[in-house]
Amino acid sequence: MKKIAKHNIIAVLKAWAKDHTVIAPQRKDHDEIAFDTFDEASFTLEYTKSSVSPKQALFPQNEVIFRIEDGTYRQVTDEKKRLLFGIRPCDMKALLQSRDFMSKDFKDVYYEARAQGAATVVMACAGPQSPTCFCTTTRSGPWSDAGYDLQLTDLGDSFLVEIGSAKGEALASSELFSPIDDAEAGRLLAPLRKEAEERIPLVPQVLEVMEKLKLSGVPDDAWEYFGNKCINCGGCSFVCPTCTCFNIFDRVVSEGNGERIRSWDSCLYAGFTKEASGHNPRGTQGLRIKRRHEHKLLYHNDRKTHGAVSTCVGCGRCSDYCPVHIGTIEVAKHLTEKKS
Amino acid sequence: MGDSCTNKYEPFPVVISRTLPQIGEHRLFQLKIEDGRSWEEFGHQPGQFVEVSIFGKGEAPISISSPPTRPDYLEICVRKTGKITDALFEMGKGSRLHIRGPYGRGFPVDELKGHKLLLVAGGLGLAPLRSLLLYVLDRREEFKDLILMYGTNNPDNVLFKYELLSFFDRDDIKYYYSVDRDQEGIWKQYVGLVTGLFDHATLSVEDTKAVLCGPPIMYRFVMEKLLKLGFPKDNIYMSLERMMKCGVGKCGHCAIGEKYCCIDGPVFNYTEVEHIKEAI
Numbered sequence: 001m002k003k004i005a006k007h008n009i010i011a012v013l014k015a016w017a018k019d020h021t022v023i024a025p026q027r028k029d030h031d032e033i034a035f036d037t038f039d040e041a042s043f044t045l046e047y048t049k050s051s052v053s054p055k056q057a058l059f060p061q062n063e064v065i066f067r068i069e070d071g072t073y074r075q076v077t078d079e080k081k082r083l084l085f086g087i088r089p090c091d092m093k094a095l096l097q098s099r100d101f102m103s104k105d106f107k108d109v110y111y112e113a114r115a116q117g118a119a120t121v122v123m124a125c126a127g128p129q130s131p132t133c134f135c136t137t138t139r140s141g142p143w144s145d146a147g148y149d150l151q152l153t154d155l156g157d158s159f160l161v162e163i164g165s166a167k168g169e170a171l172a173s174s175e176l177f178s179p180i181d182d183a184e185a186g187r188l189l190a191p192l193r194k195e196a197e198e199r200i201p202l203v204p205q206v207l208e209v210m211e212k213l214k215l216s217g218v219p220d221d222a223w224e225y226f227g228n229k230c231i232n233c234g235g236c237s238f239v240c241p242t243c244t245c246f247n248i249f250d251r252v253v254s255e256g257n258g259e260r261i262r263s264w265d266s267c268l269y270a271g272f273t274k275e276a277s278g279h280n281p282r283g284t285q286g287l288r289i290k291r292r293h294e295h296k297l298l299y300h301n302d303r304k305t306h307g308a309v310s311t312c313v314g315c316g317r318c319s320d321y322c323p324v325h326i327g328t329i330e331v332a333k334h335l336t337e338k339k340s
Numbered sequence: 341m342g343d344s345c346t347n348k349y350e351p352f353p354v355v356i357s358r359t360l361p362q363i364g365e366h367r368l369f370q371l372k373i374e375d376g377r378s379w380e381e382f383g384h385q386p387g388q389f390v391e392v393s394i395f396g397k398g399e400a401p402i403s404i405s406s407p408p409t410r411p412d413y414l415e416i417c418v419r420k421t422g423k424i425t426d427a428l429f430e431m432g433k434g435s436r437l438h439i440r441g442p443y444g445r446g447f448p449v450d451e452l453k454g455h456k457l458l459l460v461a462g463g464l465g466l467a468p469l470r471s472l473l474l475y476v477l478d479r480r481e482e483f484k485d486l487i488l489m490y491g492t493n494n495p496d497n498v499l500f501k502y503e504l505l506s507f508f509d510r511d512d513i514k515y516y517y518s519v520d521r522d523q524e525g526i527w528k529q530y531v532g533l534v535t536g537l538f539d540h541a542t543l544s545v546e547d548t549k550a551v552l553c554g555p556p557i558m559y560r561f562v563m564e565k566l567l568k569l570g571f572p573k574d575n576i577y578m579s580l581e582r583m584m585k586c587g588v589g590k591c592g593h594c595a596i597g598e599k600y601c602c603i604d605g606p607v608f609n610y611t612e613v614e615h616i617k618e619a620i
Binding site: 066071075105106109110246248249250256258265267272275276282287294298299 | 349351436591595
């Protein structure tokens with residue numbers, strides 16, 4: 001393992017930026033934290049979880065997949081080598097899950113072009129990043145156990161650096177990183193990890209509702225309770241690190257010329273499943289909310305979970321951002337409530 | 341094209357070689373590959389679908405109506421019902437468009453071979469089922485008895501009318517046609533729901549594989565009939581319709597429980613979907 005002084009982080013990021021597009025936590029207007037291209041002026045190490053997950057670094061909200069010139073489709077792929085700095089363990093887990101999904105059966109060339117060269121530097125969590133964090137329940141934090149290239153742990157004026165791959169080894173090879181004896185590093189890590197895990201409250205209802213969905217399911221009217229509240233904004237899907245559903249559409253620039261674009265989509269929208277005939281197999285908002293939660297908590301068998309219990313990685317963003325309180329935590333609590 | 345293409349989202353150009361009007365807002369389009377090659381290496385199977393691309397309008401999933409035994413053309417039967425199909429209906433012979441595919445798991449031709457077949461279609465469901473029907477007729481000796489049941493809402497809405505009529509001359513296919521309503525009294529065959537045809541057909545459950553394709557409401561009632569007759573669940577296949585955007589199991593639109601209709605289907609054995617509440 002290695003160590004790096006905090007005051008050297010900027011220098012390291014600048015060095016990495018020479019041959020990578022470095023994506024790092026940036027403090028935006030209104031103190032919003034976003035993962036964006038490294039800019040020293042707005043870069044911050046004082047950050048909690050980002051509003052939107054860093055999934056957009058590999059899967060942008062909108063991307064041109066073909067440029068159409070005189071009726072001919074020309075593939076557009078983005079092969080910039082990215083380095084994702086400071087992503088949280090929950091988001092790391094989500095990234096591993098999403099990458100598997102996007103490359104299984106056949107490789108999604110657009111996702112893969114960004115993902116294959118990408119390096120990941122995880123920032124372990126010393127505790128909950130917001131009251132909605134529940135990664136200890138979903139087993140996707142507060143530390144990453146695998147998949148990262150480097151993982152940093154805050155030691156006060158320095159970071160402990162765990163090396164997870166050959167790529168990580170190369171990234172931490174400069175003289176700004178100093179070696180630290182593994183046994184000593186282990187002694188430093190163990191109590192920090194234990195303390196962080198204890199500070200993140202368990203939400204046993206999430207596991208209970210998973211069991212319930214598997215064994216008996218939940219009656220449709222229980223989903224309609226949420227369906228009636230839902231304002232159909234799709235925000236939960238957009239902030240979710242494991243949501244990867246998309247739409248494909250064309251933008252015309254001139255006769256025979258334009259772009260084919262793919263953009264994030266959400267299973268919460270009525271039009272998501274509506275067929276040309278007008279038939280909608282998921283015809284109510286309750287059924288759409290059921291779909292979203294069943295996909296996260298029940299039907300994750302289409303995705304490898306990389307050690308997490310589900311494809312919900314416990315980041316809590318849906319609970320942070322849903323204006324009408326239909327986050328995973330609220331749903332799990334409501335559906336497992338003991339009626340007296 | 342097919343597996344040789346590294347980017348499955350990339351469409352290739354085809355040309356409309358013929359358009360054949362069907363009922364009302366339905367039309368059959370015959371497509372040729374732009375450079376004149378045969379469709380043989382496209383490798384489509386009965387029951388699969390393509391994504392049709394019309395520049396500026398986007399893409400729509402459309403089932404293939406012709407069998408691979410007729411590789412000179414690829415046929416798609418289209419109902420005019422949205423942005424993309426509206427644009428397609430503006431096109432005629434010689435017009436150029438793009439497609440990608442073939443996608444999905446089609447009818448399990450190898451499992452059907454050597455068995456008696458009962459094909460049940462409702463409405464536009466005949467469009468995908470026709471690829472299997474013609475396949476069986478083209479390779480008639482590989483299958484045993486063939487029964488076709490086709491129901492539509494009224495005599496004006498019978499798809500592929502001339503093809504269906506041509507079976508009158510054949511003794512290697514038994515056919516039963518129905519219309520829900522016949523206000524003008526012109527229909528010579530059964531009037532009533534497609535399920536009513538079961539009272540008129542002589543069916544042997546043994547050794548028969550049933551293949552269904554129709555609107556969701558049809559499945560419920562036809563399934564009831566089949567199970568009552570004693571059809572084993574695993575001898576029943578159905579093609580399910582869902583909104584499919586990418587066609588390759590990524591975009592999420594066509595998910596049915598843990599399955600993706602576009603890659604795990606659209607054709608399912610009944611035992612694969614009976615436990616999924618939202619499937620049928």
